[in-house]
Amino acid sequence: MRTRIKICGITRPEDGIEAARLGADAIGLVFYNKSPRAVTPKQAAEIAAALPPFVSIVGLFVDPDPVNVELVLAQVSLDLIQFHGNETPEFCASFGRPYLKAVRMRDGVDLAAERQRYGDARGLLLDTYQSGTPGGTGEVFEWDRVPDDLAASIVLAGGLTPDNVAAAVKQVQPYAVDVSGGVEASKGIKDAAKLAAFFKNASCS
Numbered sequence: 001m002r003t004r005i006k007i008c009g010i011t012r013p014e015d016g017i018e019a020a021r022l023g024a025d026a027i028g029l030v031f032y033n034k035s036p037r038a039v040t041p042k043q044a045a046e047i048a049a050a051l052p053p054f055v056s057i058v059g060l061f062v063d064p065d066p067v068n069v070e071l072v073l074a075q076v077s078l079d080l081i082q083f084h085g086n087e088t089p090e091f092c093a094s095f096g097r098p099y100l101k102a103v104r105m106r107d108g109v110d111l112a113a114e115r116q117r118y119g120d121a122r123g124l125l126l127d128t129y130q131s132g133t134p135g136g137t138g139e140v141f142e143w144d145r146v147p148d149d150l151a152a153s154i155v156l157a158g159g160l161t162p163d164n165v166a167a168a169v170k171q172v173q174p175y176a177v178d179v180s181g182g183v184e185a186s187k188g189i190k191d192a193a194k195l196a197a198f199f200k201n202a203s204c205s
Contacts, residue, residue, distance in 0.1 A: 003169050004176035005202055006058065006155065007183065007195070009037035013050035015190040022199045025176065026056035028082065031064070031072055036187040037180065041075040048076055058082050058100070069095055082125060089118050098122050100155060104129040105141040111150055124150075125178060128158035140164065143172050151175070162197035169202055177202055 007019040008028030016027050029044045030037045039047070048057050056079040059072060063085030072078070073095065083092050084102040092099045101118040103109060106129035115124055126146065128139040140159035156174040161182035169177060183198050185191040 001152075001175075003174065003202055005199060006056075006176055006178040007180070007190070008058075008060065008157075008178055009035075009180035009184070009188060010047055010190070011037055011039055011043065011188040012190075013047050016047045016051050016055075018190065018192055018195060020052050020055045022195055024055060024199075026058050026080070027051065028058045028060055028178070028180070029076070029078075030060045031068070032060060032062045032084070034062075041072050044072070044076045056080055060084055063087060066091075066094065073097070080122065084125075084127075089120065092118065093120055100125050102127055102157075105145060105158070109145075111145075111147060115150055115153065123153040123155055123175060125155040125157055143168060146172050146174070148173075160198075162194055162201050165198055166201040166204060 004025040006026040006028055007024050009030055010016045010027045019027055029039050029047065032038055057077060058080045059078040060082045061069060078097065081095060081097050081099040082102060083099060092101060099121055100123055101121045102125040103114050104127050128141045130139065146154060151173045152175055154174040155176045155178050156168055156172050157178035160168060160177055160179045165177055179198055183190055183194040
């Protein structure tokens with residue numbers, strides 16, 4: 001099965017267009033004000049409007065006020081919501097949209113239990129744990145912690161780059177991979193050459 005690719009932290013229409021041209025299955029828009037890749041609903045709507053058909057638009061939130069989520073949904077046509085904080089399953093499901101639940105891979109995390117807990121999630125996104133940081137650490141966690149029987153519902157994130165994505169896909173065989181900082185020229189600005197290399201290497205594992 002082909003590994004899907006999500007490019008997260010898009011802040012400019014031209015980067016979304018380039019990611020789509022290279023074959024992105026999804027792009028991620030960050031609605032978390034503390035992130036250097038955060039976008040406003042207006043910026044997000046402009047990016048979304050520039051994308052071709054069949055590219056999913058994912059909105060990333062971290063322990064949001066539900067009012068803020070609704071405000072974004074009223075302005076941006078999100079296909080999927082990605083929750084990156086300590087949101088409960090009930091909260092995640094309350095917006096009537098498909099969602100991903102991010103799990104930070106701290107010591108002792110039971111992925112089978114998390115998958116059961118968030119049973120109505122479309123999948124789990126696995127990211128590296130770093131105290132005080134909800135994601136985007138640029139660090140890799142130990143991929144052998146992903147059980148084989150969960151791989152088909154896993155979106156693998158955490159420190160992926162053009163240099164290591166082929167090995168990640170070969171070892172974990174996740175449904176999808178997610179990259180942000182690993183394909184940037186600077187925070188929030190994607191590098192076309194790194195994007196191209198990431199797509200090439202993700203598909204040749």
